[in-house]
Amino acid sequence: MNIVDIADLTKSFDTSGGRTTVVDRISLTLPQGSLTVLVGPSGCGKSTTLRIVAGLESADSGTVHIGGRDVTTATPRERDVAMVFQNYALYPHLSVERNISFPLRNSGVAKDVAAQRARQAAERVGITALLDRKPRQLSGGQQQRVAIARALVRTPALFLFDEPLSNLDAKLRVELRSEIRALQQDSGITALYVTHDQEEAMTIADQLVVLDAGTVAQAGTPEELYRRPANTFVAGFIGSPSTNLLTGTLDDGHFVADGVRFGLPGAADGAVTLGVRPEDLIVRPDDAGTGTLEIVELLGPRYVLIVTVGGHRLTAVVEAATVASWGRSPVPGDRVAVDIRADRAHLFDAATGRRL
Amino acid sequence: MTRRVPLWLAAPAIAGLLLFLVYPTVYLVALALTRSSLAHPLRVFTGVENFQKAFAAPAFAPSLGKSTLFAIVVAVVTTLLGLGLAMLLRHRGAGFGVAGALLLLPLVTAPVLVGVAWKLLLAPVGGGLAGIAAALGLGGFNPLGSGVGALIVLGLIHIWQWTPFAALIAFAALGVVRPELVESARVDGASPWRTFTVVTWPAIAPSLLAVATLELVIGYKVFDTIVVITSGGPGFATALSPFVIYQTGLRGSFDMGTAAAQTLVFAAVVGVVATAVTTVRARMVRAEG
Amino acid sequence: MKARLTIAVALVIALLPVAYLLSLAVRPADDVLNSSLLPNTWTWQNFVRVFDTIDLTTMLANSWISATGAAVLAVAVATPAAYVTARRTGGDRLLSVLLASYCAPPIVAIIPLFFALRYAGLTNNVGGLVLVNGIASVPVAAWLLDGFVRRIPVEIDEAAAVDGLTPARVFAKVVLPLLWPGVVAALLVVFFLSYNDFLFAVYLAVTKESQTLTVGLSLFQGDRNVQFGQQAAAGLLGIAPVYVLALAAQRYLVGGLTTGAVK
Numbered sequence: 001m002n003i004v005d006i007a008d009l010t011k012s013f014d015t016s017g018g019r020t021t022v023v024d025r026i027s028l029t030l031p032q033g034s035l036t037v038l039v040g041p042s043g044c045g046k047s048t049t050l051r052i053v054a055g056l057e058s059a060d061s062g063t064v065h066i067g068g069r070d071v072t073t074a075t076p077r078e079r080d081v082a083m084v085f086q087n088y089a090l091y092p093h094l095s096v097e098r099n100i101s102f103p104l105r106n107s108g109v110a111k112d113v114a115a116q117r118a119r120q121a122a123e124r125v126g127i128t129a130l131l132d133r134k135p136r137q138l139s140g141g142q143q144q145r146v147a148i149a150r151a152l153v154r155t156p157a158l159f160l161f162d163e164p165l166s167n168l169d170a171k172l173r174v175e176l177r178s179e180i181r182a183l184q185q186d187s188g189i190t191a192l193y194v195t196h197d198q199e200e201a202m203t204i205a206d207q208l209v210v211l212d213a214g215t216v217a218q219a220g221t222p223e224e225l226y227r228r229p230a231n232t233f234v235a236g237f238i239g240s241p242s243t244n245l246l247t248g249t250l251d252d253g254h255f256v257a258d259g260v261r262f263g264l265p266g267a268a269d270g271a272v273t274l275g276v277r278p279e280d281l282i283v284r285p286d287d288a289g290t291g292t293l294e295i296v297e298l299l300g301p302r303y304v305l306i307v308t309v310g311g312h313r314l315t316a317v318v319e320a321a322t323v324a325s326w327g328r329s330p331v332p333g334d335r336v337a338v339d340i341r342a343d344r345a346h347l348f349d350a351a352t353g354r355r356l
Numbered sequence: 357m358t359r360r361v362p363l364w365l366a367a368p369a370i371a372g373l374l375l376f377l378v379y380p381t382v383y384l385v386a387l388a389l390t391r392s393s394l395a396h397p398l399r400v401f402t403g404v405e406n407f408q409k410a411f412a413a414p415a416f417a418p419s420l421g422k423s424t425l426f427a428i429v430v431a432v433v434t435t436l437l438g439l440g441l442a443m444l445l446r447h448r449g450a451g452f453g454v455a456g457a458l459l460l461l462p463l464v465t466a467p468v469l470v471g472v473a474w475k476l477l478l479a480p481v482g483g484g485l486a487g488i489a490a491a492l493g494l495g496g497f498n499p500l501g502s503g504v505g506a507l508i509v510l511g512l513i514h515i516w517q518w519t520p521f522a523a524l525i526a527f528a529a530l531g532v533v534r535p536e537l538v539e540s541a542r543v544d545g546a547s548p549w550r551t552f553t554v555v556t557w558p559a560i561a562p563s564l565l566a567v568a569t570l571e572l573v574i575g576y577k578v579f580d581t582i583v584v585i586t587s588g589g590p591g592f593a594t595a596l597s598p599f600v601i602y603q604t605g606l607r608g609s610f611d612m613g614t615a616a617a618q619t620l621v622f623a624a625v626v627g628v629v630a631t632a633v634t635t636v637r638a639r640m641v642r643a644e645g
Numbered sequence: 646m647k648a649r650l651t652i653a654v655a656l657v658i659a660l661l662p663v664a665y666l667l668s669l670a671v672r673p674a675d676d677v678l679n680s681s682l683l684p685n686t687w688t689w690q691n692f693v694r695v696f697d698t699i700d701l702t703t704m705l706a707n708s709w710i711s712a713t714g715a716a717v718l719a720v721a722v723a724t725p726a727a728y729v730t731a732r733r734t735g736g737d738r739l740l741s742v743l744l745a746s747y748c749a750p751p752i753v754a755i756i757p758l759f760f761a762l763r764y765a766g767l768t769n770n771v772g773g774l775v776l777v778n779g780i781a782s783v784p785v786a787a788w789l790l791d792g793f794v795r796r797i798p799v800e801i802d803e804a805a806a807v808d809g810l811t812p813a814r815v816f817a818k819v820v821l822p823l824l825w826p827g828v829v830a831a832l833l834v835v836f837f838l839s840y841n842d843f844l845f846a847v848y849l850a851v852t853k854e855s856q857t858l859t860v861g862l863s864l865f866q867g868d869r870n871v872q873f874g875q876q877a878a879a880g881l882l883g884i885a886p887v888y889v890l891a892l893a894a895q896r897y898l899v900g901g902l903t904t905g906a907v908k
Binding site for chain 3 (some may be wrong): 360361362363365368369370373374375376377379380381382383384387397436437441444447448455456457458459460461462463464465466467468469470472474476477479480482483484486487488490491507514516520521524525527528531532565573576577579583586597598601602605612615616619622623626627630
């Protein structure tokens with residue numbers, strides 16, 4: 001059973017401001033054959049964690065086990081991992097075919113066997129026509145495909161992806177991410193994938209891990225993180241547009257905060273942070289309503305409405321069909337009534353941000 | 357990962373350092389503290405006697421001041437001239453070009469050769485420029501005949517040779533200045549001088565200060581042209597420290613002990629000045645932010 | 646327009662001394678001191694006679710061999726060292742020490758080196774010059790190459806490590822092939838420095854068999870009856886190939902010096 005075990009990883013760096021702990025006691029288990037995504041804002045420690053697993057950085061404390069072996073102090077080549085870098089890291093002086101077969105030649109595989117396997121890997125990513133070219137003659141997307149082929153040509157214990165799509169344009173990103181996902185599933189090899197793009201993370205992950213300043217904010221399936229965020233950080237990070245977060249008090253079944261009042265039957269009293277996803281906000285035109293439309297954005301099948309209620313600016317997503325049923329186009333300045341779907345609301349402790 | 361780069365790859369270089377820095381320093385100290393000649397080094401321990409002899413010699417102490425003044429002046433002039441040349445070349449376009457390549461030639465010319473050429477150009481009787489000088493009414497044009505004149509000639513020759521180096525580095529440094537910043541300054545109504553001080557200078561200052569420091573150190577090393585053109589004269593006017601040391605150890609009485617003492621003192625002076633310049637430079641760079 | 650004029654003037658100043666040497670070299674002996682930049686009569690005799698006056702062939706050979714040898718030695722030592730200074734944490738401290746050693750005027754090292762070489766039997770010997778010029782130039786070569794190594798993205802090193810190479814093999818198989826413009830630049834710079842060197846040569850190689858061109862040129866001074874025309878001819882014969890080399894390899898020189906300096 002070839003699983004990857006990361007336990008209590010800690011790493012600090014010396015910076016101009018003193019000593020910063022970038023990875024703070026992170027523990028993870030990667031089940032065999034799964035794709036785990038590490039996601040979070042820049043500086044959260046996701047790349048550092050990946051590089052520690054790769055052996056390119058050493059942790060201050062903690063252990064890494066790959067396939068049952070303790071590789072905490074092993075060099076990268078001893079760990080049997082393959083890595084795809086953000087800026088491709090192709091060898092400029094080698095042809096595409098030599099780039100792909102490079103790892104095989106280093107482990108003593110015969111030249112013709114290596115070339116053949118390089119060809120096969122190139123086929124799987126669709127670049128057989130480019131085998132004789134040099135990296136500088138290729139586009140960004142093609143270069144990244146070469147990097148992926150180079151990782152595929154071996155059968156390592158673990159695939160590592162360090163923000164592989166960040167340097168590509170949006171359309172290419174969407175195209176390549178499903179290809180990477182399909183290739184990983186076909187090969188059955190465990191993968192650890194780092195990105196800052198939460199949409200990318202949601203679409204390809206078996207296991208999604210959100211990092212916040214060096215610690216794991218939540219780990220689980222994308223659905224779990226979306227439907228039951230464990231804290232305000234995950235609620236705010238996952239999903240676009242972001243979850244509306246309001247801090248206030250629950251009083252006798254109502255949430256009250258600075259000009260806002262929503263009904264939440266059955267909720268206990270106390271100070272809370274309320275989290276409501278934009279699609280769970282109910283907005284309708286009402287001249288006597290408490291809210292005012294600030295911004296109206298049409299995104300084709302749906303509208304994004306930014307509404308001011310009391311002291312809060314809330315984002316709502318409304319289906320175009322619903323808006324059509326209002327009879328008139330919404331315009332900034334319109335007065336609206338705002339309510340929430342109480343069954344979909346999330347409640348967090350006002351002080352700690354943890355889910356109640 | 358970067359930690360894993362093995363140190364043994366640099367072993368030959370470190371061995372070279374031992375040969376060229378550690379061993380000479382130790383040996384120099386030994387020589388300076390003993391009575392040593394070219395034929396018989398390290399005969400008898402003599403303490404500070406060589407240092408006293410070093411300063412007693414008429415040429416040595418003044419040479420320290422002269423060398424320092426010479427080095428500072430040529431460093432400043434080469435850097436400024438080099439910057440000017442670089443800016444002119446930049447005007448013409450992004451590449452260094454044919455003109456730039458030709459301007460580099462003084463840099464690869466052997467100083468000995470340069471010395472020979474200029475000695476003959478400046479010869480008072482029959483030299484290349486003597487005719488022109490006479491035509492301009494400067495009869496008796498003999499810059500090498502006076503102490504100050506000879507020093508100036510040596511300085512000009514050094515500047516002739518080393519300005520291209522400063523120009524090359526300045527040219528590259530100017531290439532790093534972002535054109536958008538210059539354009540933005542111009543749109544905001546800044547005069548050329550102001551654009552230079554606010555946008556260009558902060559970007560090129562580190563490189564310029566680095567090249568000025570290098571030129572300073574190179575200015576201290578002047579030796580070849582002195583041997584070929586002036587032999588330290590007239591009198592001791594152009595006897596800069598490396599030349600004085602050469603005379604002491606390989607000419608005259610072949611007194612290696614005193615020559616070693618002089619070398620140590622000279623190296624100390626260079627070290628002090630160089631450190632002062634580097635500290636000032638570091639402070640300036642920090643001030644720029 | 647003013648700019649072009651100034652550059653033209655700068656070019657004239659840059660090329661004047663060597664042009665004057667050419668004008669000297671084509672004059673007969675009695676025309677040398679004619680107070681003018683130009684010759685009155687032409688002759689190629691100097692270029693022929695100089696080979697009788699001094700052993701120019703040997704000198705040129707010594708200069709070329711010692712300079713080439715020094716260049717190869719310096720670059721062979723400096724290239725792996727540059728990989729250490731550029732990539733290893735704390736490596737730049739080594740570079741600082743190397744550069745500091747270069748800043749000491751060579752006069753500091755020359756006397757001890759003289760005794761050391763004499764002990765090893767390498768004085769008055771091209772091999773001794775190769776060794777001294779080569780090792781003395783290592784800091785310059787390392788400084789140049791360090792800049793080139795830093796230009797290579799570190800991810801390439803990392804990818805090679807993940808792909809199974811030890812650090813030394815990462816250097817040899819991946820970094821070194823990408824370094825060749827820097828290697829060429831460093832070879833050129835050290836060659837010029839060594840070819841034009843006078844200080845080491847005049848201390849360490851003074852016999853007729855081991856003299857280099859620079860020493861040979863300076864020896865013209867001693868005689869009462871100095872053959873300036875021949876001296877100029879000797880100098881030109883020495884410098885012409887160097888100039889051709891510098892112009893032909895200008896791209897590498899410029900690229901190398903600027904990469905080293907502006908990081």
